[in-house]
Amino acid sequence: CIRDRLKGVEADLVINVESSHCYGNFPRFVQGVDKLLKTGGRFAFADFREASQIEALRAELSAYNLRIVKEQDITANVLKSLNLDEERRRKLIRTHVHRLLQPFFIKFSGLSGSRINKAMEKGETLSLIH
Secondary structure (H helix, E strand, C coil): CHHHHCCCCCEEEEEEECCHHHCCCHHHHHHHHHHHEEEEEEEEEEEEEEHHHHHHHHHHHCCCCCCCCCCEECHHHHHHHHHHCHHHHHHHHHHHCCCCCHHHHHHHHCCCCCHHHHHHHHCCEEEEEC
16 A cells, blocks of 8 residues: 555655546545645645636645645646647547547547537636646
C-alpha cells in the first residue's frame, strides 16, 4: 500500500495535474496531501470541474491545514492548446486506435465536438490552477 511506503516521508511540494477529477474520494486525497506536506509546503494543483462544483472544490482544497494562495482560471488557455493540438491527436487516434474504440478516445482526448470541449467553450466546465 502506498500509504505504508510514505509513512514518515515529508514533501516540500506535491504536484497534481489533470487527474483528480477521476478520483473516487477527492477529500481523502487532499487529506493525504496535507499529511505528506512539510509545514510551509506547497500543493500545486491543476484540473477541471463543472462550474457548479467550483465552490465545493475550493472548500475541499481549503480543508485541513491547506489554504488557497492563488487561483487562476486557465480554461481559455486549455481550449487554445486543445485546438492547436487537434490535428496531431486526431491522427494518433486514427492510426493507433482500433476503429471501434475511436469514439471513446475522441471523447477522452477533448477533441472539438467532445462533451468536455463543448462544456469548456460554454463556460460550464472550468480549468483552474491553484
